[in-house]
Amino acid sequence: MATTLTSAPAVTTTASSSESFQRYYEEAGPDYAAWSPNFNMHFGFFRCGMNPFDREYMLEQMNVEVLRHLNLTTESPSILDMGCGLGATLRSLARQLPTASLHGITLVPWQLEQGRLFNESSPGAAQIVLTLGDYQHTDYASESFDAVYAIESSCYAAGANKSAFLQEAHRLLRPGGRIVVADGFLGPGTLRGPQKSICRTLCDCWAIDTLGQIGPFTCELDRLGFRDIVVEQMQARVTPSVLHVPWVTLKFLLTSVVFGRRKMTRARWNNVLAPILLPFVGYPLGPMAYYLVSATRA
Numbered sequence: 001m002a003t004t005l006t007s008a009p010a011v012t013t014t015a016s017s018s019e020s021f022q023r024y025y026e027e028a029g030p031d032y033a034a035w036s037p038n039f040n041m042h043f044g045f046f047r048c049g050m051n052p053f054d055r056e057y058m059l060e061q062m063n064v065e066v067l068r069h070l071n072l073t074t075e076s077p078s079i080l081d082m083g084c085g086l087g088a089t090l091r092s093l094a095r096q097l098p099t100a101s102l103h104g105i106t107l108v109p110w111q112l113e114q115g116r117l118f119n120e121s122s123p124g125a126a127q128i129v130l131t132l133g134d135y136q137h138t139d140y141a142s143e144s145f146d147a148v149y150a151i152e153s154s155c156y157a158a159g160a161n162k163s164a165f166l167q168e169a170h171r172l173l174r175p176g177g178r179i180v181v182a183d184g185f186l187g188p189g190t191l192r193g194p195q196k197s198i199c200r201t202l203c204d205c206w207a208i209d210t211l212g213q214i215g216p217f218t219c220e221l222d223r224l225g226f227r228d229i230v231v232e233q234m235q236a237r238v239t240p241s242v243l244h245v246p247w248v249t250l251k252f253l254l255t256s257v258v259f260g261r262r263k264m265t266r267a268r269w270n271n272v273l274a275p276i277l278l279p280f281v282g283y284p285l286g287p288m289a290y291y292l293v294s295a296t297r298a
């Protein structure tokens, strides 16, 4: 996939606009092609009966699972992807919801440009609108969405309870609207000894300021007036796709670095290192785990 520079305006925000965040996604972003040709920039969802070797299928199932939790009731819903990457999930939704109005917001200009290019060759292109901006402070009108979701993007929001992110989601949702968040959080338990510094290094590698904590996150949902809050620990569901990491990393290093002779920057090495560190702080060795949280705006 070609990397092109963009003329889109820079965005200023609080937590996630740090230089390292932009550098990470600009330099390492294209490398996600090694993980998913469709740029599903997340882990996969596995259930018995699926082929655990078919990574792209499991990544696609994560999109399906998020959609299922949205519990949509209207025929032509308006949906926002908060931290949409290149829009892979929105293109997946477009295939299943041909009359939905689909929006995505990302903080990375490169993702916006490449996402729009992907959309041009996708059947649901006319339904999808991608925007550059900070999901914590958007320009969308209040109560303009039936559903919002965030897949592995809420981790970049400010604070352990992701308050600014949740407040904006609450403002954007109509009463009765749904929020679904799929992401890594610190769960019950504590980081012990070297796990603390491993976790800090892991976050630095992925340019995350403050990892979310599932307890404070759900308390904040409750405080804001969300109801029907359901928290599902999905570590076992994502593990089969996580197990693809060593193989994908080896293949990437051989094809891109050893034989492809592409220049490796620090951000690109960080993207190689982060998933390797994950098992040392992740469940069952550590308190970090993958959660799917859903709730309804009162």
Ligand SMILES: C[S@@+](CC[C@H](N)C(=O)[O-])C[C@H]1O[C@@H](n2cnc3c(N)ncnc32)[C@H](O)[C@@H]1O
Pocket (backbone or CB within 6 Å): 013, 016, 025, 039, 040, 041, 042, 082, 083, 084, 085, 086, 087, 088, 089, 105, 106, 107, 108, 111, 133, 134, 135, 136, 150, 151, 152, 153, 154, 156, 157
């Ligand atoms: C790991 S990617 C996941 C992308 C997408 N959800 C997917 O699953 O393919 C994280 C995404 O969060 C976005 N993001 C992080 N902080 C953001 C913010 N403050 N506002 C908007 N997008 C943000 C990044 O731009 C990136 O697109």
